[in-house]
Structure formats: C-alpha cells, structure tokens
Amino acid sequence: MTQLLAARKGEITKAMARIADREGVEPEFVRRGVAAGTIVIPANINHQALDPQGIGKGLRTKVNANIGTSPRFPDTGQELLKLRAALEAGADTVMDLSTGGDLNALRRQTLAESRVPVGTVPIYQAAVEALENRDSIVALTADGLFEIIERQAADGVDFVTVHCGVTLESVERLRRQGRVTDVVSRGGCFIVGWMLHHGLDNPLYKEFDRLLDICLRYDVTLSLGDGLRPGCLADATDRAQLQELIILGELVDRARDLGVQVMVEGPGHVPLDQVAANVALQKSLCREAPFYVLGPLVTDVAPGYDHIVSAIGGAIAATAGADFLCYVTPAEHLGLPTVEDVREGIIAARIAGHAADIVKGIRGAREWDLTMAQARKALDWDRQLSLAIDPEKARRLREERNPAGIRECTMCGEFCAMRLVSDFLGTTKGSC
Amino acid sequence: MTQLLAARKGEITKAMARIADREGVEPEFVRRGVAAGTIVIPANINHQALDPQGIGKGLRTKVNANIGTSPRFPDTGQELLKLRAALEAGADTVMDLSTGGDLNALRRQTLAESRVPVGTVPIYQAAVEALENRDSIVALTADGLFEIIERQAADGVDFVTVHCGVTLESVERLRRQGRVTDVVSRGGCFIVGWMLHHGLDNPLYKEFDRLLDICLRYDVTLSLGDGLRPGCLADATDRAQLQELIILGELVDRARDLGVQVMVEGPGHVPLDQVAANVALQKSLCREAPFYVLGPLVTDVAPGYDHIVSAIGGAIAATAGADFLCYVTPAEHLGLPTVEDVREGIIAARIAGHAADIVKGIRGAREWDLTMAQARKALDWDRQLSLAIDPEKARRLREERNPAGIRECTMCGEFCAMRLVSDFLGTTKGSC
Numbered sequence: 135m136t137q138l139l140a141a142r143k144g145e146i147t148k149a150m151a152r153i154a155d156r157e158g159v160e161p162e163f164v165r166r167g168v169a170a171g172t173i174v175i176p177a178n179i180n181h182q183a184l185d186p187q188g189i190g191k192g193l194r195t196k197v198n199a200n201i202g203t204s205p206r207f208p209d210t211g212q213e214l215l216k217l218r219a220a221l222e223a224g225a226d227t228v229m230d231l232s233t234g235g236d237l238n239a240l241r242r243q244t245l246a247e248s249r250v251p252v253g254t255v256p257i258y259q260a261a262v263e264a265l266e267n268r269d270s271i272v273a274l275t276a277d278g279l280f281e282i283i284e285r286q287a288a289d290g291v292d293f294v295t296v297h298c299g300v301t302l303e304s305v306e307r308l309r310r311q312g313r314v315t316d317v318v319s320r321g322g323c324f325i326v327g328w329m330l331h332h333g334l335d336n337p338l339y340k341e342f343d344r345l346l347d348i349c350l351r352y353d354v355t356l357s358l359g360d361g362l363r364p365g366c367l368a369d370a371t372d373r374a375q376l377q378e379l380i381i382l383g384e385l386v387d388r389a390r391d392l393g394v395q396v397m398v399e400g401p402g403h404v405p406l407d408q409v410a411a412n413v414a415l416q417k418s419l420c421r422e423a424p425f426y427v428l429g430p431l432v433t434d435v436a437p438g439y440d441h442i443v444s445a446i447g448g449a450i451a452a453t454a455g456a457d458f459l460c461y462v463t464p465a466e467h468l469g470l471p472t473v474e475d476v477r478e479g480i481i482a483a484r485i486a487g488h489a490a491d492i493v494k495g496i497r498g499a500r501e502w503d504l505t506m507a508q509a510r511k512a513l514d515w516d517r518q519l520s521l522a523i524d525p526e527k528a529r530r531l532r533e534e535r536n537p538a539g540i541r542e543c544t545m546c547g548e549f550c551a552m553r554l555v556s557d558f559l560g561t562t563k564g565s566c
Numbered sequence: 567m568t569q570l571l572a573a574r575k576g577e578i579t580k581a582m583a584r585i586a587d588r589e590g591v592e593p594e595f596v597r598r599g600v601a602a603g604t605i606v607i608p609a610n611i612n613h614q615a616l617d618p619q620g621i622g623k624g625l626r627t628k629v630n631a632n633i634g635t636s637p638r639f640p641d642t643g644q645e646l647l648k649l650r651a652a653l654e655a656g657a658d659t660v661m662d663l664s665t666g667g668d669l670n671a672l673r674r675q676t677l678a679e680s681r682v683p684v685g686t687v688p689i690y691q692a693a694v695e696a697l698e699n700r701d702s703i704v705a706l707t708a709d710g711l712f713e714i715i716e717r718q719a720a721d722g723v724d725f726v727t728v729h730c731g732v733t734l735e736s737v738e739r740l741r742r743q744g745r746v747t748d749v750v751s752r753g754g755c756f757i758v759g760w761m762l763h764h765g766l767d768n769p770l771y772k773e774f775d776r777l778l779d780i781c782l783r784y785d786v787t788l789s790l791g792d793g794l795r796p797g798c799l800a801d802a803t804d805r806a807q808l809q810e811l812i813i814l815g816e817l818v819d820r821a822r823d824l825g826v827q828v829m830v831e832g833p834g835h836v837p838l839d840q841v842a843a844n845v846a847l848q849k850s851l852c853r854e855a856p857f858y859v860l861g862p863l864v865t866d867v868a869p870g871y872d873h874i875v876s877a878i879g880g881a882i883a884a885t886a887g888a889d890f891l892c893y894v895t896p897a898e899h900l901g902l903p904t905v906e907d908v909r910e911g912i913i914a915a916r917i918a919g920h921a922a923d924i925v926k927g928i929r930g931a932r933e934w935d936l937t938m939a940q941a942r943k944a945l946d947w948d949r950q951l952s953l954a955i956d957p958e959k960a961r962r963l964r965e966e967r968n969p970a971g972i973r974e975c976t977m978c979g980e981f982c983a984m985r986l987v988s989d990f991l992g993t994t995k996g997s998c
Contacts, residue, residue, distance in 0.1 A: 314943060367924065368932075406922065432881065434938045435935055437950065439959075468964045485874055492864075504800050507747050507797070510866075535897055555748045
C-alpha cells in the first residue's frame with residue numbers, strides 16, 4: 135500500500151511519524167497532507183537504507199542534488215564521491231542521472247549508500263540501452279522503456295522523473311509558438327525525437343496507467359517532468375510550457391485517483407518577476423501538488439555562477455510556495471560538476487530554501503537565525519561557526535583571514551561595532 | 567556648481583552626456599533625473615581620473631565594492647590589488663573604508679587609479695586620528711570631523727557616507743525598542759558612543775549645513791548612512807530603523823534645497839518578505855532619492871556564503887527599485903576579504919543587479935540574455951564564454967571540465983538535448 139493510500143485510510147505510517155518528529159509538526163498534520171496530495175513521501179518499499187523525507191506544504195523546503203556519469207566521464211567512483219559530498223553538505227534527496235558506464239551498478243550502490251530518497255530519470259537509461267543495443271535512441275520501444283522503469287522501481291528508486299506531458303498536442307503548441315532554445319530537457323528531447331520519428335504519441339502519456347501500476351506496487355513517487363521547460367528567459371512562461379503544465383495537472387488527478395504519490399517539476403529559466411506567477415500557476419493547475427523547481431535561473435548570462443543565479447530564483451520560488459529545489463552547480467551550462475561544485479551547489483540551494491522557510495513560518499527556521507544573531511552579539515565565535523550552514527567553510531575562512539586568533543573579526547579590529555556599543559549602551563544581551 | 571544645480575538650470579553637463587551615452591538614454595532624461603534628485607552623479611570636481619557614473623531611476627543598477635585596510639591588516643599594497651581586481655571585475659564605484667596604515671596616502675592613490683567614483687566614510691579616519699592623537703574615539707571634536715571631511719573632499723572623494731540620522735531622538739527610540747544586535751554600523755557606533763559620552767547630539771545632524779557647504783564646494787554627493795540598520799533578521803524594519811529613515815528623509819529635502827546631490831543607504835539584514843517593503847518605504851519617505859543597499863541579507867546563518875545571501879536580497883531590492891548595491895563578500899562576518907573574495911562579491915552583486923535590470927526594462931539587459939541564449943542554441947562556445955558575466959571564470963571552468971574540447975558540454979555528451987532537437991525539429995535558428 136502506498137503512503138497516499140495509507141493516509142487516506144487514516145493510518146499514520148512509520149514514515150509519517152518519523153517525518154513529523156524531524157519537522158516538529160504533528161503526525162496527523164503529515165498524514166492529512168499526504169492524504170490531500172500536498173505532501174509526498176518518496177519511499178520505495180525496496181529502499182532498505184532509507185530514512186524517509188517529506189516534501190510539500192508546511193514542511194521545510196527540500197534540496198535535491200543531481201549526480202551521475204556521462205558518456206565522456208563514466209567513472210562511477212567519482213560519482214560516489216559526489217554522492218557522499220552531497221549527503222555531507224545536507225542534500226535532502228539525490229538523483230542519479232547517469233548516462234555512462236555501468237548504470238545498474240551505480241544506481242544500486244547509490245541506493246545502498248543513501249539514507250535520503252533517490253530519484254532517477256528512467257528515459258536516460260532507456261536511451262543509452264537503445265543506443266548501445268540497437269544503435270539509435272529512436273529504436274527505443276514502449277516495452278523497453280517500461281521494463282527499465284520496472285527494473286529501477288524494483289531496485290528501490292523512490293521517485294522518477296517522467297516527461298508525460300510531452301505529447302503530440304504540446305509539441306504542436308511548441309511548433310506554433312516558436313522558441314529561441316526549443317527543448318532543453320534531455321528527457322524531453324529524447325521523447326520529442328522519438329515521437330516525431332515514429333509519428334506516435336508519448337508512451338508515458340498514452341500508457342500512463344502502466345506507469346501508475348508500477349508506482350503503486352513499489353510506492354514510487356511520480357515527479358512529472360517539464361520536458362518543454364524554457365531554456366532561456368526569452369522562452370519563459372510561453373504557450374508550450376503552459377500547455378504541458380495543463381496536461382500534467384490532469385495527470386496529477388489520475389495519479390492521485392489511483393493512490394500514486396505525485397509531484398510536478400517546474401522551470402528553468404524565468405525572469406525574476408515571473409517566478410512567483412509560475413508557482414501560483416502550478417499550484418492552481420496541479421491542485422497544490424508539491425512543486426519541484428530547477429532554479430529558476432533569473433538570468434542566462436552567468437555561467438560559472440549559476441548556483442547564485444538559482445539561489446535568487448529558488449528563494450523567490452520557495453517563498454511563493456515551491457516545496458523542493460533542485461540544486462544547480464557552478465558548472466551548469468559548462469560541464470559536469472566536480473565534488474566541490476556539488477558542495478557549493480547544495481549550500482546555495484539550502485540558503486535559498488532556508489531564506490524562504492523563515493518567511494513561510496517553518497518551525498525552527500527563524501529560531502536558527504535568532505540563535506546566530508545572539509552568538510554574534512556575544513562575539514561567541516565557536517557558536518557562530520558551529521551554527522553556520524557550512525561550519526567547515528566558515529571555520530576555514532575565519533582561520534585564514536584571522537591568523538592571530540583575535541576575538542573580533544579582522545574587518546573592524548579594535549573598532550568592532552558590537553563591542554563599542556556594548557561598552558557604551560550596556561544593552562547587550564550576550565555581553566562580551 | 568554641482569551637477570544638481572546645473573541640471574536645475576537646464577544645463578546638460580559633460581558628465582550627463584557621457585552617462586546618457588553609456589546607458590543608451592537621452593541626455594535630457596539624465597538631466598531631468600538629476601534635477602529631480604532621482605539620479606545622482608557622484609563627481610567631485612577634483613577627481614581627475616573620473617569617468618562619471620550615474621546612479622538612480624531608469625539607469626542600470628550599480629555595484630559598489632568596499633576596499634580598505636584595518637588596524638590588523640594595514641598593508642595598502644594589498645588593498646590596491648583589491649582595487650584593481652574590483653575595477654577589472656566590473657565594480658561601478660569603490661569605497662575606501664580604511665582604518666589602518668597611512669589613510670591619506672591610500673585614499674589619494676585610490677583616487678588616482680579610479681576611473682569610477684570613489685566613496686569614503688570620513689568618521690572612520692576621524693575616529694582613527696582621535697584614537698592616535700588623543701587616545702580615545704570619544705575625544706573626537708566636531709571641528710576635527712569636519713576638517714577631515716573637507717580634507718577628503720579636497721582630495722576628490724566623490725561621495726561620503728555620513729550617519730546624520732543617528733540622533734538623540736533615534737537613539738532614544740532604539741533604547742525603547744530593544745534589539746538583539748543593537749548597532750552594527752561601525753560609523754553609527756562611533757557616533758552613538760560619542761553622543762552618549764558627551765550628552766550632545768550628533769554634529770553631522772546638528773551642523774548639517776556645514777556638511778552641505780563642503781559638498782557644495784566640491785560637488786560631493788551625500789550618501790546618508792543608516793547607522794541604526796538592523797544587524798540581524800529579528801531586528802529588521804523596527805521603530806529605530808524607521809525613525810532614522812524619517813530623519814534622513816527630512817535631510818534629503820534640505821540637501822536638495824541647497825543643491826547638494828544626495829542618496830540614502832539601507833539595510834542590512836532583512837527577511838525576504840520585507841525587502842520590497844523596505845524599498846517602498848525609502849522611496850516614499852525620501853522622495854525617490856537613489857537607494858543604496860547593503861545586501862539585504864535574507865538570512866543570518868550563512869557566513870562564508872554571504873555574497874549569495876546578498877545576491878538574493880539585492881536582486882529583490884533592485885527589482886523593487888533599489889538603485890545601487892553594495893557588494894558583500896564571502897568573508898563578510900568572518901574577516902577582511904581577499905582579492906578573490908572581492909571578485910566573487912562583485913560578480914554576485916552584478917548578477918543581482920542584472921537580474922533586476924531585465925525586469926526593470928533597463929536598456930540592453932534583456933538583449934544580453936537573448937544573445938547568450940542564441941549562442942547556446944548555436945553551441946557557439948566562444949561567443950557564450952565571451953558573453954559571460956565573468957568570461958575568465960567561465961572559460962576556466964569550461965576548460966577544466968571539458969579537457970577534450972568536444973563541442974557539446976560534457977553534461978550531456980552525445981545526448982546533447984539541443985543537438986537532438988535541432989536534428990529532429992529543424993527549428994533551430996543558429997544551426998549546429
């Protein structure tokens with residue numbers, strides 16, 4: 135039985151209780167959210183190592199880290215290092231997006247090592263195998279695709295990105311729309327290519343019930359992918375994107391009706407003043423299904439800094455109601471991220487989520503900042519550094535920039551503002 | 567005659583013409599903005615090296631970089647390296663905030679090397695000299711302070727931060743308010759300490775006309791500092807902050823009446839959902855004087871990443887109407903920034919400003935992104951890298967992560983989404 139079906143029957147599962155405990159909310163709050171579909175718990179019955187996470191309304195904004203090999207960099211060892219770095223840096227979920235090397239082995243290893251939910255994009259493996267075995271991505275068959283989804287589900291994958299809204303209808307809207315960067319989602323591209331080659335509709339849409347059947351058996355959470363997401367600001371919030379979102383909204387209903395947990399993915403490249411509107415649209419069209427956003431990137435011109443660009447968009451999106459942020463690393467648009475890029479990407483996304491959680495009134499968020507402020511006022515450096523979102527980096531910068539170990543930071547030195555006011559006003563709470 | 571007095575007489579100065587040319591607007595648009603006080607041109611008549619910049623409504627959002635020695639790190643050579651890095655990274659202005667070593671020499675060297683406007687906080691030098699010559703900051707006299715302001719103005723400083731709104735009235739409001747971090751502005755602290763010690767009001771407020779007289783003679787632009795800005799989220803938008811802002815609004819009127827250019831500084835640490843409100847308040851209370859913000863920082867918990875925290879707040883502030891962003895570096899709250907920190911801080915602030923300029927409809931902003939998107943679609947790597955906000959870093963990351971020099975980025979490799987769709991849809995504009 136899926137978490138959704140259990141919740142509907144009034145049952146508080148172990149996963150719900152664990153999530154309630156971690157988030158500081160009532161178990162019944164979690165159960166109600168899952169039953170309503172505003173919270174998902176991606177928890178495959180076969181993922182043994184899992185410590186469950188909840189994603190959705192009223193819970194802390196979550197952060198996903200993508201890892202995975204590519205054909206040019208098939209080294210699974212390197213990706214496992216990234217996995218460990220991601221977990222250490224505080225990723226709430228990881229997605230294995232591998233397209234090179236031994237895909238089954240890396241996925242199984244990732245699942246074995248991950249206490250956090252693991253997601254995949256099964257069309258990647260399907261495309262790779264079609265290319266390997268039959269020399270062409272378009273040689274992929276519907277049966278082959280569903281076999282891979284079943285294989286990944288049986289392995290314990292907790293959530294799958296499936297581009298079910300890339301249909302003959304939405305692609306026709308795309309053609310009429312005209313775009314600068316057309317389709318930038320890899321999975322979306324494979325499907326558009328396949329559909330155009332065969333003159334057939336997307337199997338993930340046409341045979342959606344077959345997908346639901348697999349999800350039901352393993353409690354895999356659907357993450358309805360936005361294959362037609364904008365790849366640049368000029369393409370944002372256009373008719374193709376919205377047509378796909380409407381279709382995804384219909385599929386949310388169908389998944390929920392059968393008891394399958396479902397969330398929806400969102401853009402992408404979006405001008406700052408359209409970010410909140412995109413969240414409002416998704417929430418309305420998809421009946422408040424959890425919203426999983428990539429970025430949004432609020433400018434196209436900053437390769438090397440897209441983790442910062444995404445932190446801006448992500449903070450605004452999460453404040454507007456997005457529930458789940460996919461990290462973007464400094465290497466985005468340039469190449470495969472390094473271990474250090476993974477770390478930077480996760481912290482940037484966590485900052486964005488936390489800035490939003492403060493405003494959303496998520497339990498513990500505002501308190502964290504207040505405790506830090508009190509530690510600053512008291513010039514309690516140990517406490518400041520251990521409270522930092524990345525204690526290791528904060529400590530390293532502090533030591534590098536203050537080799538003498540003086541009490542004030544070296545920015546002000548003996549002119550430390552906080553010390554001066556403590557001396558004069560005597561109003562300090564944590565005196566120094 | 568100041569730029570403001572010239573503008574009021576209908577004169578389009580050389581500086582106005584230069585700014586209009588650079589921003590792609592009509593000279594008359596700049597003149598009107600300067601006359602109305604919604605645009606300032608910090609251009610001291612004695613700053614020989616200056617290529618003037620405009621700051622304010624309808625112009626590109628500008629970015630300031632702070633440099634300067636501290637008592638523990640008095641090495642002026644290091645600060646000059648930061649100055650050059652700041653100019654190279656695209657800072658629109660620099661502020662010399664030195665408090666260690668030979669302050670006069672470093673300031674003069676900075677002015678000689680800076681084609682961009684240079685700002686200072688004269689109370690720093692006043693405090694340092696009072697400490698050196700009379701063993702105490704509170705030994706500072708009003709005459710001593712104005713002597714230093716005059717000295718800096720005569721040297722060619724284009725704008726000065728002066729905390730004129732820290733008065734007996736606003737400090738009393740601060741005392742009644744109660745705060746977690748009291749006063750975190752260094753200049754604000756010196757003044758609060760001085761006032762409490764002497765039982766006298768702030769000379770920068772009481773003798774504001776003396777300040778205006780100096781500004782008039784050299785056309786120094788006032789940057790009315792927010793000495794009572796919040797130092798943590800819990801203190802944001804409180805009665806002390808607003809009391810000071812009301813006083814600054816009155817001083818804007820007085821400066822403008824006499825023909826002195828004036829802008830206003832703003833917070834600080836502000837929860838994300840209060841950022842736009844802070845901008846609206848400043849614009850209303852200060853009759854649309856250009857707004858110069860530090861951050862805002864939307865969380866307190868991310869030392870080591872405060873450039874990202876500020877980019878989030880800065881992008882939202884600038885979208886809401888802030889005109890001028892003071893950079894924050896990764897070293898903020900930890901120590902003095904390195905040259906690399908300066909670079910990272912400037913690029914983060916430029917990203918924030920640009921994301922806002924796209925939305926504000928600033929000329930050229932949206933076009934930059936469109937050109938980048940077209941270069942991406944065409945897989946034109948040379949063009950992508952040269953269009954990047956930091957071409958050097960983009961090129962370095964690209965080369966490190968793609969040693970074989972293949973055409974696609976190594977993220978997708980042979981599964982490059984853009985190439986697949988180009989092949990199938992044939993809709994690409996820049997074919998590959």
